[in-house]
Amino acid sequence: MYHPRLYGSFHEMGLKYGTLLSEKANFKIPPMNSQRLDFGLQSYRELKTFYPEVVEEIEGFAQGIGDRPERLGAFLLSLGVLGTTGQCSVFAFANGDSVIMARNYDMLFEYKKFTESSLIAPTDKYAYISQSDVFIGRADGINEKGLSIAMSFVNGTETRPGISFHFIIRKVLENCDSTEKAVALIRNTKVSSANNFLIADRNGSIAVVESAPQKSNIRYPKEGKPFLYITNQFISPQMKVFDRGKVEWSQSFERYDHLKRSLLSLKTMDMKKAKGILSDKCICLNLKKERFGTIWSVVANLNTLQIERAETLPKVTNYKPETRLDWWLKKTKM
Template sequence: MSDFTVQIFQLRGSSYHIGVDTGEEMRATSILHMLGSITKQEIDLPEMKSIYSSFAPHLLDELEGLAEGFGISSHKAAALFSGYDVPKTEAMGCSSLLTKDYYVRNYDFSPDLYDGVFSLVQPEQAFASAGYNLQLLGRHDGVNERGLVAGLHFVSHDGYRKGVSPWTAIRMVLDTCSSLEEAVTLLKQIPHSACYNFSLGDRNGKMAEVEASPEKVTVRYGESFLSCVNHFQDEQMKRKNRPSIAGSLERNIHLLSFKKNLSHQQTFHHFKDIESPVFFTDYENLFGTLHTFSYSYHDSRILTTIAGSKQVLDVNLQDWVNGYDIPVKNLIGYIE
């Protein structure tokens, strides 16, 4: 058993200064070494800037801030944090359940390749949001001040190419989109690097799974209930699934049979329960649950926790956007 900690950052101001503050907070950690082991030494910086300028130009300012905060060059920061032209990573698992009232999700992977950061950010040039960092700039999942929630789900590397990582795509969605329709439109435009599902819900009770590959993007909408796991379900996209998707199919069957009348809090506790069919402990093989994230649209309530933790972070996002910081600095859990 080993301790497992996630830091909580609360950052407001210009995107540049949010980057500086993040870099300074993380400077004493091993994240540069970790990200350096899975990213390229250099990327095509003009190409990346051209694409990001089209979708979320403020993130370029945050990248400059990260470079300043870590005391590294802009070129190095772009390769480490931008999420552009990232080499293939091992498969990760994720399960999400969406209703008209709430969104609940588990993220499954290895603690060795995990930022260990949950950020609440309020940039001057974008919507405020809260979510778990990936490559610092990106997000595994999160929600913004307009009540738009999003998460990523790995499917396959079929057709893999140079492009925008799904975690940076999530950040772009949270920062710039105010509704499900806007998020779907953006995800149809982004040049995706691999095959991923994106689970999306908004405060109007709308929900969708965007099935995105480098060549094609399709959308599967839900009416009152939607599950999202690690395989494509659209007939046009199924050929891009991995050869073995038995685990993903089993999780989907469980989610589809889930009691539809449970509350946000009840569903959240089911997902975070170590005995749950959607909670996994195979950390050595890159398939252990690291965090549970959820959001209730009606009361702007985030409930989230990490593996093995007795703490539940309970945040009213609208209160935070209005200037009320939370007193919690980190979440403490453990990995078996």
């Protein structure tokens, strides 16, 4: 897993990282067929309206690798929409004085070589720690305001040119300090594919946005059950019509039911308990035949901004502290 530290203007961050990957890894944009290129170019035009600042980052990155921003944007905005997508487990639990979030990201093991955990601190935006298997786009993260967001793929019935989850998560982390604001942002976004988004903030507000190009729905914790959890299907009756299913191979329903049982059995949550749940063989995928499984896990206390990450199949004992956000916040206060 790579561990870049990116800060400054959006263009500066893009140029720095693009130049680094070009010089150190000879990075080139992979070939795209005409369907993917056309879908990506249409989505890139949408991104210019949705988040023009991140387009500046794409332009800087493209300059660093010596390619056109449009090709890079088309590549990024078709990832996870028209290709292989992860299968994930996520939950958040609100105690009286703390909120714990936890996530497993499950993907083809070959994608391990592309994974990165980044400190990103754009000028005049919130700083955050986030994970991904693609540069620029994000799959989950925790920002300086104690807001967390993580996605899980749903096998939707339709895709449309629009904004992929990678850039929705970027905009949430960089601009939102509450679950309410994040929910509103997602609901007003022209999304390109079906996903669950689990959002939590340090005040104990937790929500799941079940999001599809056709419609979205919000779920909140039930009374007396201060937690929510997601795997890879829609739960709300009104959203199931937009879910084609066929995720049995990744044990999505079994993972969902096990999360439910585990969370119902607990009155409080801490990071050790969260790591234990993520490490359980019923939650942590290790599908050797498919060469597919958990390639990173993250747990965090949103009130203290304590973050720990396992960069392989998780065990309670193999998480390491993540200190870069604390370093950045202290640095900028000096």
